[in-house]
Amino acid sequence: MFDFLEGYDLLGAFWVTVQLTVYSAIGSLIWGTLLAAMRVSPVPLMRGFGTAYVNVVRNIPLTVIIIFTSLGLYQTLSITLGAKDVTDINFRLAVLGLIAYTAAFVCEAVRSGINTVPVGQAEAARAIGLSFSQVLGLIVLPQAFRSVVGPLANVLIALTKNTTVAAAIGVAEAAYLMKEMIENEAELLLISAVFAFGFVCLTLPTGLILGWVSKKVAVKR
Amino acid sequence: MTSILYDAPGPRAKRRNVLLTVVFLAAFAAVLLWVYRTLDERNQLDWDKWSPFFTDSRSWTTYILPGLENTLIAASLAMVIALPLGAFFGISRLSDHSWVRLPSSIVVEFFRAIPVLILMLFANELYTQFEGISSDNRPLYAVVTGLVLYNAAVLAEIVRAGILSLPKGQGEAAMAIGMRKGQIMRSVLLPQSVTAMLPAIVSQLVVIVKDTALGGALLTFSELLASVRPMSSFYGANTIASFTVVALIFVALNFALTTFASWLEKRLRRSKKSTGAVLGADDVDDINAAEVGGTFGTGAGGTI
Numbered sequence: 001m002f003d004f005l006e007g008y009d010l011l012g013a014f015w016v017t018v019q020l021t022v023y024s025a026i027g028s029l030i031w032g033t034l035l036a037a038m039r040v041s042p043v044p045l046m047r048g049f050g051t052a053y054v055n056v057v058r059n060i061p062l063t064v065i066i067i068f069t070s071l072g073l074y075q076t077l078s079i080t081l082g083a084k085d086v087t088d089i090n091f092r093l094a095v096l097g098l099i100a101y102t103a104a105f106v107c108e109a110v111r112s113g114i115n116t117v118p119v120g121q122a123e124a125a126r127a128i129g130l131s132f133s134q135v136l137g138l139i140v141l142p143q144a145f146r147s148v149v150g151p152l153a154n155v156l157i158a159l160t161k162n163t164t165v166a167a168a169i170g171v172a173e174a175a176y177l178m179k180e181m182i183e184n185e186a187e188l189l190l191i192s193a194v195f196a197f198g199f200v201c202l203t204l205p206t207g208l209i210l211g212w213v214s215k216k217v218a219v220k221r
Numbered sequence: 222m223t224s225i226l227y228d229a230p231g232p233r234a235k236r237r238n239v240l241l242t243v244v245f246l247a248a249f250a251a252v253l254l255w256v257y258r259t260l261d262e263r264n265q266l267d268w269d270k271w272s273p274f275f276t277d278s279r280s281w282t283t284y285i286l287p288g289l290e291n292t293l294i295a296a297s298l299a300m301v302i303a304l305p306l307g308a309f310f311g312i313s314r315l316s317d318h319s320w321v322r323l324p325s326s327i328v329v330e331f332f333r334a335i336p337v338l339i340l341m342l343f344a345n346e347l348y349t350q351f352e353g354i355s356s357d358n359r360p361l362y363a364v365v366t367g368l369v370l371y372n373a374a375v376l377a378e379i380v381r382a383g384i385l386s387l388p389k390g391q392g393e394a395a396m397a398i399g400m401r402k403g404q405i406m407r408s409v410l411l412p413q414s415v416t417a418m419l420p421a422i423v424s425q426l427v428v429i430v431k432d433t434a435l436g437g438a439l440l441t442f443s444e445l446l447a448s449v450r451p452m453s454s455f456y457g458a459n460t461i462a463s464f465t466v467v468a469l470i471f472v473a474l475n476f477a478l479t480t481f482a483s484w485l486e487k488r489l490r491r492s493k494k495s496t497g498a499v500l501g502a503d504d505v506d507d508i509n510a511a512e513v514g515g516t517f518g519t520g521a522g523g524t525i
Binding site for chain 1: 225226227228229234238239242245246249259260265321331334335336338339341346347350364390427429430432433434435437438439446449459460461464467468471472474475476479482
């Protein structure tokens with residue numbers, strides 16, 4: 001029944017999907033937190049930059065960003081991100097695009113988390129003489145991150161699904177393989193079901209585990 | 222809230238803020254300079270690469286406007302079809318009968334958990350097997366089908382959350398005066414929840430508009446993003462210029478929708494006529510199926 005799978009590296013394709021997800025998740029978590037810190041910082045210029053970045057980037061389709069990294073950055077400006085062969089270049093460009101896009105949503109999630117920390121916490125920290133970076137780093141962000149696990153899990157799940165867009169620049173991940181397979185093989189329904197099942201397997205446990213974690217770590221108030 | 226994090230700046234803090242501003246500005250300027258240099262090296266800033274968008278009306282009438290039209294057609298078709306489907310599934314998930322609730326829960330959670338692109342590819346391949354659909358229409362149909370399947374599931378969650386966001390007293394009062402379940406839903410809960418859901422629905426429209434670009438990249442659907450390639454080859458490899466214009470149109474369109482949604486949300490929160498229940502764009506993200514009595518606890522990231 002599943003002999004149409006022969007000759008295709010199904011696990012390899014999903015492994016690329018997982019790699020895209022993990023690298024982009026780490027990158028966008030760092031960049032998104034930095035953006036959130038900028039958006040609440042005392043320096044007006046940084047606040048302006050953070051706001052502008054989020055508002056512009058989350059209104060551009062991810063597809064436009066990903067295709068731009070290939071057509072614009074690589075083919076026009078010859079930016080290769082230090083990779084040698086085309087497979088590596090496309091992979092890194094896709095990760096770059098995914099980080100740039102997802103960071104805007106991470107920033108919004110973290111910022112909403114900062115808003116859940118009671119005012120008294122920051123006021124008490126300031127009263128004992130902590131500076132802005134100490135208030136943010138020692139008092140507010142640790143509490144904010146605990147309340148933001150749920151929303152960040154949603155962003156992570158959306159990111160997992162968004163990695164399929166990398167197929168547009170030829171990264172050999174799951175959607176790319178699916179496109180190839182349904183064009184060459186007859187079993188359309190079965191192939192689609194296999195790939196849908198693969199994504200359900202990736203997203204469902206993430207949601208369940210992180211949902212459990214978010215309840216576990218949430219600050220009881 | 223933000224000013225809670227730091228005191229009113231004294232002389233030292235003011236000096237430090239100025240220093241930080243200067244450092245940030247310098248870093249930002251360095252990046253801009255680098256971008257400018259790289260663009261200039263590849264001749265992407267030459268005026269003849271940008272002039273078509275200002276002097277040549279054909280760049281708009283031949284490439285951009287038809288693309289934008291297709292984007293808008295696909296997005297509005299998807300919204301119009303997905304809305305009633307979403308309402309149907311959202312309401313069935315609230316049913317008292319488990320044989321109605323369970324299947325619709327499975328359908329909703331399933332389509333929320335898989336990427337739109339997978340659905341679009343599937344629809345595209347499915348339609349090639351039908352003789353009745355011409356190859357001109359196929360990409361549009363495939364894009365709309367993919368968007369409908371995915372967004373109906375997301376809208377179902379919005380509808381469910383909208384109905385659940387109403388005060389309990391509304392349904393109870395209707396029950397007390399002897400209305401039937403169908404009547405309560407039709408004449409009490411649904412009309413009120415529609416206003417509550419409106420901002421979230423408009424925000425979902427942004428997601429739909431963004432996702433139409435997938436069709437341009439992978440399904441030969443001639444929408445706005447797909448107009449970049451022919452345009453940049455016609456005007457002499459002005460890739461950067463074409464991308465900038467297309468991205469700006471997307472930003473303008475989606476920013477207008479986002480602003481409209483948040484204006485609507487604010488207005489509805491203020492108005493005294495409603496029950497005060499409003500479902501904002503961010504609220505939908507936070508809906509965890511397990512918390513509102515669903516079957517699965519996925520919360521599959523609807524609004525990106």
